Amino acid sequence: MIEVTVQTFETEVIAASMTTPVLVDFWAPWCGPCKTLGPLLEKMEEAYGGRFKLVKIDSDQEQQLASAFGIRSIPTCVLLKNGQPVDGFMGAVPEGKLREFLDKNLPSENEVLAATEVQEAEQLLESGDLETAQTKLQEVLQANPENDDARFDLVKLLISMGQLETAQTVLSPGLSQIPPKLRFEALKHWLQALLFVTQDPRGQWTTGQFDALIAANKRDFDARFDKSRVLLASDDWTGAMDELLEIIMRDKKWADEAPRKTLVAILELLTPPTPKAGQDHTGKSAGGIELMGKSAVQEDPQAALVSSYRRKLSMALN
Numbered sequence: 001m002i003e004v005t006v007q008t009f010e011t012e013v014i015a016a017s018m019t020t021p022v023l024v025d026f027w028a029p030w031c032g033p034c035k036t037l038g039p040l041l042e043k044m045e046e047a048y049g050g051r052f053k054l055v056k057i058d059s060d061q062e063q064q065l066a067s068a069f070g071i072r073s074i075p076t077c078v079l080l081k082n083g084q085p086v087d088g089f090m091g092a093v094p095e096g097k098l099r100e101f102l103d104k105n106l107p108s109e110n111e112v113l114a115a116t117e118v119q120e121a122e123q124l125l126e127s128g129d130l131e132t133a134q135t136k137l138q139e140v141l142q143a144n145p146e147n148d149d150a151r152f153d154l155v156k157l158l159i160s161m162g163q164l165e166t167a168q169t170v171l172s173p174g175l176s177q178i179p180p181k182l183r184f185e186a187l188k189h190w191l192q193a194l195l196f197v198t199q200d201p202r203g204q205w206t207t208g209q210f211d212a213l214i215a216a217n218k219r220d221f222d223a224r225f226d227k228s229r230v231l232l233a234s235d236d237w238t239g240a241m242d243e244l245l246e247i248i249m250r251d252k253k254w255a256d257e258a259p260r261k262t263l264v265a266i267l268e269l270l271t272p273p274t275p276k277a278g279q280d281h282t283g284k285s286a287g288g289i290e291l292m293g294k295s296a297v298q299e300d301p302q303a304a305l306v307s308s309y310r311r312k313l314s315m316a317l318n
Contacts, residue, residue: 001042001054006064012055017080019119021052021106026059026066026076033092034075040095041077044102051106052079079105114140118149125157133157145173148181155187164194182268189265193229193240202226203233221247221254228259232266241266241309248316263313270306 004012004024013022025041027034038056045054059066059074069078069085078088079101087105089097107115117140124133137154140147151174158167168191174184197203203226210227213220224243231240244266247259 001045001056004055004057004065005062009057009065013080014083016053017083019115020050022080023052023054024069024078024080025054025056026069026071026074026078027056028058028060028074031074037075037077037092040092040098044095044098048102048106049109051109051112052102081105110144114144114147114150118147118153121150121153125153130157130161134161141170148174148184152183152187155184155191159187159191159194164191164198167191168195182264185261186265186268189262190232190269193232193262196226196229197233200226203230205230207231219250221251221259225255225259225262228262232262237266237270238305238309241312245312245316248313252317260313260317263309267306267309267313270302272300272303272306 002012013024016022041054057065059071073090075092076090078085089101117136121133121136134157137150140150141154151170155167155171158170171187175188207227210223213223224247228240228243241263244259244263247254
């Protein structure tokens with residue numbers, strides 16, 4: 001348990017909740033029920049062995065935070081995940097009710113262990129130890145086929161290593177979900193582009209060959225789309241998106257909206273990951289709190305690129 005102020009709120013609550021649920025206890029020294037609930041919360045934090053993080057906020061001293069959360073009585077507890085409040089309760093609830101609340105909202109011990117192993121695999125990827133990362137992700141996925149994070153990371157790794165057929169096999173269960181998650185759809189379109197350049201004769205064409213067809217017929221959407229896949233496979237993301245936008249502006253429904261779906265997939269792949277605990281945050285927090293002394297926000301260049309092309313897509317569709 002730690003005491004949090006407005007200066008430490010972003011790091012200790014918002015950023016921390018990106019990886020571990022954070023339970024915020026709004027209290028005050030004069031509050032009798034708070035003195036009953038506080039020790040029970042600390043007992044549960046220890047008993048649940050890292051499945052959640054407990055922080056305390058003195059609502060008298062930190063009125064800005066109490067106001068931001070709309071606290072009207074204390075004790076009030078708010079649980080945050082991924083930077084957002086997801087549940088809470090008021091009053092000094094008994095231990096049985098508190099356990100019910102925690103069990104309903106917290107990941108199981110096995111899920112926590114799997115998440116830790118996925119994080120270890122991601123660290124191995126960052127260090128360049130691809131083979132060990134692949135083995136670890138395969139073990140996590142074998143133990144729990146429902147672990148979407150492990151599946152996503154493994155498919156990305158397999159694609160980057162050129163193991164396209166294996167990547168297809170690992171990705172397939174993710175695509176069978178109803179509805180399929182956008183990140184798996186994004187991997188599918190990226191994989192299709194790579195398979196196109198390795199299996200289709202036109203995938204070996206130069207961009208100049210496609211440009212010649214396009215110059216003769218601006219509405220040669222097959223040439224434009226194939227060119228976009230060649231560009232995507234060579235990591236020319238902006239070039240691929242520009243070509244897809246040209247199709248969308250001329251015919252939004254062409255090929256069952258394949259250009260739009262591919263462009264959305266590229267934007268999903270390019271979107272920077274959510275910052276994790278310990279990473280820098282500026283400006284307004286995910287919880288809507290304006291941070292002191294951080295009024296100037298420097299947008300990440302890749303995030304700015306994604307925002308720009310999202311606007312271009314919106315304009316093309318309208």
